[in-house]
Amino acid sequence: MxxxxxxxxxxxxxxxxxxxxxxxxxxxxxxxxxxxxxxxxxxxxxxxxxxxxxxxxxxxxxxxxxxxxxxxxxxxxxxxxLAPVGDAFAMARFDAFNGWLASSLHPAIGKVLFSRPPLEGQAKDDATEQALAKYDLAEQRLVEGPYVFGDDWTLADNYLAVFTRWARQAKLLDADRFPKLNAHLDRVQQRPAMQRMLKAEGLEPVAA
CATH class of the missing domain: 3.40.30.10 (Glutaredoxin)
Structure with missing residues (x-):
């Protein structure tokens, strides 16, 4: 192939x-x-x-x-x-979480970080709070354990780590507000495949 x-x-x-x-x-x-x-x-x-x-x-x-x-x-x-292939219900949940990342979390944090021209003042504050509310949802309801679906890592964890990485870089991933997401990002960044990916892109893990 x-x-x-x-x-x-x-x-x-x-x-x-x-x-x-x-x-x-x-x-x-x-x-x-x-x-x-x-x-x-x-x-x-x-x-x-x-x-x-x-x-x-x-x-x-x-x-x-x-x-x-x-x-x-x-x-x-x-x-x-890499995912619960063969379990139709579990794969639907995998697809649903990834769909939420793509359609909800990504646009929200992307608006804060990448709007051109950059957001300022109240507009930036409002967009930031809307984005952080998405991270609250992940922290409190969507991430079930050490990984998104509990004890078992999947590719959904790497996808989530993209956006928690962005938030940490922007000093938005507060350790007290988002303890689970911070621990999750640290855990995922330690994966050898993630480290190879970052190196190939000329990047480093983002420290807390």
């Missing part, structure tokens, strides 16, 4: 990149520089017309969206135990 991963260093595509590392797959990595607008070039738009990363080129075609790529990696490599 020939795989090419189109990712952006430090962006949400870290979820896809780490999934490929967790599965131990051979792949070519192509970095797309979002600041330079490389995601809007004709060459990249021919791969992903939405003009965002990640995208994964497979022998069958291109897959986009982290949630879909994580599901594909897990389903095509069940021996790696």
């Amino acid at each position: 020939t795989l090419t991963a189109f990712i952006s260093a430090g962006a949400c595509a870290m979820a896809t990149h780490s999934a490929l590392e967790e599965a131990g797959l051979d792949y070519e990595m192509q970095l797309i520089d979002l600041k330079k607008g490389e995601q809007k070039t004709p060459e990249y738009l021919a791969i992903n017309p939405a003009g965002v990363t990640p995208a994964l080129k497979t022998d069958q075609g291109v897959i986009t969206q982290n949630a879909a790529i994580l599901g594909w990696v897990a389903a095509t490599h069940p021996d790696k135990k």
